[in-house]
Amino acid sequence: MKSRNGRRSLVLAITLASALVLSACSKSVNDSTSAASGECGDYAIAMHAWNGYTASAQVVAEVAKKELGCNITQTTLDEGPTTYDAMEAGTIDVVIEDWGGGRWKEWVDRGAVVEAGLNGNVGLIGMYVAPWMAEKYPDITDSKNLNKYASLFKTADSGGKGAWYEGPPGYTTIGEKMVSANKLNFKVIFSGSEAALVDGFTKAEANKTPFIGYAWQPWTLFAKIPNLEKGHVHFPANDWSDAAEASGLTDYPETPLMKLISKKLNDSNSSFATLVKNFQWTNDDQNSVAADIEGGMKPEEAAQKWIDAHPDQVKAWIGK
Amino acid sequence: MHLRKSHLLLGLITIWIALAKLLHGKNTLQIDTYENTSFTSYVGKMALELRGNRTESTAFIYFFNPIRTFIDGFVQTIRNLIAVPAANSQIPTIGWFGVVGLIGFFVYATSQWRTAILSIALLLGCGALGMWQFTMDSIAMTLASVILSLAIGIPLGIWAGLSDRVLKFLTPFLDLAQILPTLVYMAPIALVFMIGAASATIATMIYAIPISIRITSHAIRTLNQSPVEASKSLGSTKKQTLTKVQLPMAKQMIVLGINQTVMAAVSFVVIAALIGAPGLGKPVVSALIIRNVGQGFVAGFAVVFLAILLDRSTSAAAKKQVSYIQPSEKTLRNRRIAKISLGIGALISVYLSRTMLWAAVWPSELSIAKQVEVFTNDATNWALKNLYFLTVGFKDFISYSVLNPLESLLAGSPWYLTVGMVVAVALVIAELRIAILAFALSMIIVLSGLWYESMITLTQTIVGTLLTMMVGIALGIWTGRNDRLEKILKPFLDAGQTLPAFVYLVPMLGLFGPTRFTAIATGIVYSIPIVVKIVCEGIRAVPHSLVEAATASGSTTYQIITKVQLPAAKRTILLAVNQGLIYVLAVVVIGGFVGSGGLGYLVIVGNSKPELQGKGLIAGLCILLLGVIFDRIMQSSARRS
Numbered sequence: 001m002k003s004r005n006g007r008r009s010l011v012l013a014i015t016l017a018s019a020l021v022l023s024a025c026s027k028s029v030n031d032s033t034s035a036a037s038g039e040c041g042d043y044a045i046a047m048h049a050w051n052g053y054t055a056s057a058q059v060v061a062e063v064a065k066k067e068l069g070c071n072i073t074q075t076t077l078d079e080g081p082t083t084y085d086a087m088e089a090g091t092i093d094v095v096i097e098d099w100g101g102g103r104w105k106e107w108v109d110r111g112a113v114v115e116a117g118l119n120g121n122v123g124l125i126g127m128y129v130a131p132w133m134a135e136k137y138p139d140i141t142d143s144k145n146l147n148k149y150a151s152l153f154k155t156a157d158s159g160g161k162g163a164w165y166e167g168p169p170g171y172t173t174i175g176e177k178m179v180s181a182n183k184l185n186f187k188v189i190f191s192g193s194e195a196a197l198v199d200g201f202t203k204a205e206a207n208k209t210p211f212i213g214y215a216w217q218p219w220t221l222f223a224k225i226p227n228l229e230k231g232h233v234h235f236p237a238n239d240w241s242d243a244a245e246a247s248g249l250t251d252y253p254e255t256p257l258m259k260l261i262s263k264k265l266n267d268s269n270s271s272f273a274t275l276v277k278n279f280q281w282t283n284d285d286q287n288s289v290a291a292d293i294e295g296g297m298k299p300e301e302a303a304q305k306w307i308d309a310h311p312d313q314v315k316a317w318i319g320k
Numbered sequence: 321m322h323l324r325k326s327h328l329l330l331g332l333i334t335i336w337i338a339l340a341k342l343l344h345g346k347n348t349l350q351i352d353t354y355e356n357t358s359f360t361s362y363v364g365k366m367a368l369e370l371r372g373n374r375t376e377s378t379a380f381i382y383f384f385n386p387i388r389t390f391i392d393g394f395v396q397t398i399r400n401l402i403a404v405p406a407a408n409s410q411i412p413t414i415g416w417f418g419v420v421g422l423i424g425f426f427v428y429a430t431s432q433w434r435t436a437i438l439s440i441a442l443l444l445g446c447g448a449l450g451m452w453q454f455t456m457d458s459i460a461m462t463l464a465s466v467i468l469s470l471a472i473g474i475p476l477g478i479w480a481g482l483s484d485r486v487l488k489f490l491t492p493f494l495d496l497a498q499i500l501p502t503l504v505y506m507a508p509i510a511l512v513f514m515i516g517a518a519s520a521t522i523a524t525m526i527y528a529i530p531i532s533i534r535i536t537s538h539a540i541r542t543l544n545q546s547p548v549e550a551s552k553s554l555g556s557t558k559k560q561t562l563t564k565v566q567l568p569m570a571k572q573m574i575v576l577g578i579n580q581t582v583m584a585a586v587s588f589v590v591i592a593a594l595i596g597a598p599g600l601g602k603p604v605v606s607a608l609i610i611r612n613v614g615q616g617f618v619a620g621f622a623v624v625f626l627a628i629l630l631d632r633s634t635s636a637a638a639k640k641q642v643s644y645i646q647p648s649e650k651t652l653r654n655r656r657i658a659k660i661s662l663g664i665g666a667l668i669s670v671y672l673s674r675t676m677l678w679a680a681v682w683p684s685e686l687s688i689a690k691q692v693e694v695f696t697n698d699a700t701n702w703a704l705k706n707l708y709f710l711t712v713g714f715k716d717f718i719s720y721s722v723l724n725p726l727e728s729l730l731a732g733s734p735w736y737l738t739v740g741m742v743v744a745v746a747l748v749i750a751e752l753r754i755a756i757l758a759f760a761l762s763m764i765i766v767l768s769g770l771w772y773e774s775m776i777t778l779t780q781t782i783v784g785t786l787l788t789m790m791v792g793i794a795l796g797i798w799t800g801r802n803d804r805l806e807k808i809l810k811p812f813l814d815a816g817q818t819l820p821a822f823v824y825l826v827p828m829l830g831l832f833g834p835t836r837f838t839a840i841a842t843g844i845v846y847s848i849p850i851v852v853k854i855v856c857e858g859i860r861a862v863p864h865s866l867v868e869a870a871t872a873s874g875s876t877t878y879q880i881i882t883k884v885q886l887p888a889a890k891r892t893i894l895l896a897v898n899q900g901l902i903y904v905l906a907v908v909v910i911g912g913f914v915g916s917g918g919l920g921y922l923v924i925v926g927n928s929k930p931e932l933q934g935k936g937l938i939a940g941l942c943i944l945l946l947g948v949i950f951d952r953i954m955q956s957s958a959r960r961s
Contacts, residue, residue, distance in 0.1 A: 049606050076602050077515060077596055078515075079928065080927075080928040080929065081927070081928065081930050081933070082510075082595075082928070085371070085510075085514050086514070086515050086516070088375075089516065091516060103930055106371075110372060155835070156715065156720055156835070156837075157719065157835045157836055157915075159724075165834060169924050169925040169927070169929065170928035174354075176352045176354055176355075180352075188353070190353060190915065190917050190921045190925070191914070191915045192913040192914050192915050192916070192924065193608060193913045193914060195608055195826060195913075195914070196829060196834035196914045196915045197834070199829050199833060200833065200834050203708070203833065207708075244931065
């Protein structure tokens, strides 16, 4: 028994040891294929989950890799504090699109995160009804008339009131304030994710069932559901920029989207820092890349397609 | 006695409903989701300070940060070996071909041919699903957390096995860790260790260590004592008795403990992605966010493959020790030759994976991911289109007939009524001690300011548990009485236990929309396998003589089930209810991602909105308190029955 066990461990040990020696000594593919990595350095871009973000981040990544020779890691993680913490810890260097209207302040004050200017995209948040409703009830898009239709939106989950589907957790949302300030006969349901809203809008339009929910542009759902923009319910023009101080009476303001970088990248003076600071494009630019990705193209290919079509803009970003 | 108890309960519930009608909507303690109480904003402020202190305070510099650095480094080393290229390289140290060769060899060396071939097939399956690197990341993460868990769990388990005092001290922590829903402790851990591999590893360890402690101490305690006595009487020291007698005898059971630890770590693979774990969890979670059922399933299949691979290879190693028949010289020699040649093969594959590009990086042509994704998406879309009205009808039926009335009973009535009634129920079905505990814990929830949200979550948990028990007990009885059915169901139950709930959260969303019922349905699917297993065991444990006596006296099958098997298995069934409830609770909270609100949503929103961080942390605490209250009441009532 003992010798058998002993011999078994011996074979195991020998194999493991030689595997390690082998991997340490043998000439590896690495040496033969090691690419020309330039003087740019190693950096990590945060990849937030929505498609628009992917489009922007991928374009920056491709330019950095191909034009500047940087080593870029793309790390999927949640937006907001999660990412700022990672930037503080030194594992993330770039957030290419942040909607958070100043939620990063604490990290900026501490010197861990640096604002790197606007990325040119403008976020427009609002409450939208399914487009078929906007057509059938033209006056529903005025917030004053919402109560008239509240009973249509009743579901098993809304406690006798209309169901009001609020945005995902990381987004700027003031639905509870809007409902109470405007005395709307609605109950706020926290949809919890983009997926839940996509599901809600898509089914409502397909089955012609009533639905009112939170939506934002640029968002690829607008490409998938025709006329969704016509469902925008208008509240009086906005009177706030900080969600904590919003009265709830008025609509969401337009949000210019912000780039954030780590202190490390800001201090580095590398060509990548220049690229990120200069990067700017329009909602249409982002939508075209995002739509390609949505249509089944790989993010790398979609980004490259846009880069090939806009050489001058890319040159301006990298400062050449 | 039994009759009185049920009458008392019935009376209590009647009074409860009447009072709830009378006092409806008063003192419900409901506050806006985005509103803080002074307590939660205080906790939020503390959390902010903690974040700010991470680079300055001594506790961080000398304790937490070194731990984080060590674990990060440990995980990174393993990842560099098989999963990701180290700095300045293009491929990991061992490419895919080498990994397949090595794993095949190791599994063969520790168990047998069939398991080795199965393992290789499963690994190739993960690669074909386009998930090679994610799978390797998950293996690396699992390996790291299992090694660290065992390094802590086995010594502690041995100690608890030898000393009653240690066991007594550890037991409450072990119990707590079993109740604790995983979503709950991730935020506090991430607060201290930051998002990343270290936090994910530590979270996994918290889940896995108690299991290895439990099984190891159990292994030592249940040993046949005569050899131990003999060794003692022969004058061996304690250390000699432990290393020469107790440990070798308990070895098989300890290996089983390793298997269970591995499985615990695997079940964490997906949810750990929420706090930055590399691996298969990432595609699963991102599929949820962008609502791509196909992508979620592709990654989910890879998780299941990985789980089967790790389960079979470790449990085969455990079983192998059992064989008492000495194999013949010839088979031994054959095996040795096979082992050595396989070992050489593994070495060659490692060598190839370092020198040939095709063996280093999984060739993207060898992928059926797109097809699987498209197929699942099509199938789901078909199901959604054609079943939607059915499922919505069912959802509405349950919502109006059970969910809403119960919610208005628990959440819509004054807090003191609900607390009072919970305590009264505890008094009737459990012990006084437990009723006092239930009162104290409920009051903590009340004082925390999250009473209303807690009752919303509790409602969903209870409805989920009721539905689970209806299906679970029926299936459990059926499988308990029918061997063939058990054989057919077993793989499904096993898969159901390993398939992460996140994977089917999206299809559930498709079937039921962004509603509370989506969370409930997910909880049901997740908890049915464990309930069926426990009930089935309970039914099988009923002495044959009882059943035969009833059959002989001419009872019908129905009578045998209701008069003999169910009463005899009552205790096990109560435990199954408890287990089912804890499982449903753990999953109902992730329903916060799909519109079910309640405590789960608060935990999630606390992670992404700094101003609600305190509320999120407290919500986590409330989930735990709910779990403890119910676990204690059910355990005690099972003891008393």
